[in-house]
Amino acid sequence: EAQVTQNPRYLITVTGKKLTVTCSQNMNHEYMSWYRQDPGLGLRQIYYSMNVEVTDKGDVPEGYKVSRKEKRNFPLILESPSPNQTSLYFCASSFGGGLADTQYFGPGTRLTVL
Amino acid sequence: AQSVTQPDIHITVSEGASLELRCNYSYGATPYLFWYVQSPGQGLQLLLKYFSGDTLVQGIKGFEAEFKRSQSSFNLRKPSVHWSDAAEYFCAVGAGGTSYGKLTFGQGTILTVHP
Numbered sequence: 001e002a003q004v005t006q007n008p009r010y011l012i013t014v015t016g017k018k019l020t021v022t023c024s025q026n027m028n029h030e031y032m033s034w035y036r037q038d039p040g041l042g043l044r045q046i047y048y049s050m051n052v053e054v055t056d057k058g059d060v061p062e063g064y065k066v067s068r069k070e071k072r073n074f075p076l077i078l079e080s081p082s083p084n085q086t087s088l089y090f091c092a093s094s095f096g097g098g099l100a101d102t103q104y105f106g107p108g109t110r111l112t113v114l
Numbered sequence: 115a116q117s118v119t120q121p122d123i124h125i126t127v128s129e130g131a132s133l134e135l136r137c138n139y140s141y142g143a144t145p146y147l148f149w150y151v152q153s154p155g156q157g158l159q160l161l162l163k164y165f166s167g168d169t170l171v172q173g174i175k176g177f178e179a180e181f182k183r184s185q186s187s188f189n190l191r192k193p194s195v196h197w198s199d200a201a202e203y204f205c206a207v208g209a210g211g212t213s214y215g216k217l218t219f220g221q222g223t224i225l226t227v228h229p
Contacts, residue, residue: 105157
C-alpha cells in the first residue's frame with residue numbers, strides 16, 4: 001500500500017531535549033516536505049526537499065533541522081525544543097514537487113513540549 | 115506572495131442539506147487551487163484541484179468546486195451532506211509550476227453534521 005508513515009504519532013517531551021520525528025514514503029517520490037498545523041493558522045511549511053541531499057527552508061524553519069540522506073526518508077529534528085513548537089506535524093511527499101503532482105500526507109505527529 | 119482566506123471557522127449543517135465552504139485567494143497570476151479534507155486523527159486527503167480549463171471541477175466523495183476569477187474565489191460545494199463528511203476542510207493555493215510548487219493553506223473550516 002502506497003503511504004507516508006510518521007513516527008512517533010504522539011510525543012510529550014521537555015524543553016531542550018533533542019528529538020527526531022521520522023517520515024518515510026514507499027512511493028519513490030522525489031519531493032518531501034514538513035508542515036506544522038496550528039489552530040487558526042492552517043498548515044505552514046517548515047522545510048522541503050526536492051531530492052536526496054537537496055533541502056530548503058519553508059515559511060517557518062526556525063528551530064528545526066532536516067536531512068535527506070535516502071530518497072524514502074526525511075526526518076525532522078528539533079535540537080532544542082521549546083513550548084512554542086508544540087504542534088501537529090505532517091510529512092508529505094509527491095512525485096516531483098510540481099503543483100500538478102498530488103501531495104500525499106502522513107497521519108501526523110502530535111508533539112507537546114513542556 | 116499568495117494567501118488564502120477561509121472566512122468560516124466552523125459550519126454546522128444537517129445531514130442531507132447542501133453545503134458550501136468558502137475560499138478566497140490572493141495571487142497575481144493564474145492560481146493552482148486545491149481543497150483538502152482532514153478527518154479526525156488522519157492526514158490530509160486531496161478532494162479536488164483546479165489548474166486551468168473548465169471552472170467547475172469535480173472531486174471525490176461527491177464534492178465539486180467552482181473557480182471564479184472575478185471574485186478570487188474557489189468555493190467547495192456538495193448537494194447533500196453525509197454524516198461521514200464531518201471533518202476539517204482546507205483550501206490551498208499553489209504558486210510555482212512544473213519544477214516546484216509551494217502550497218499556501220487557509221486556516222481551515224470545521225464541518226459538523228447533525229443527524
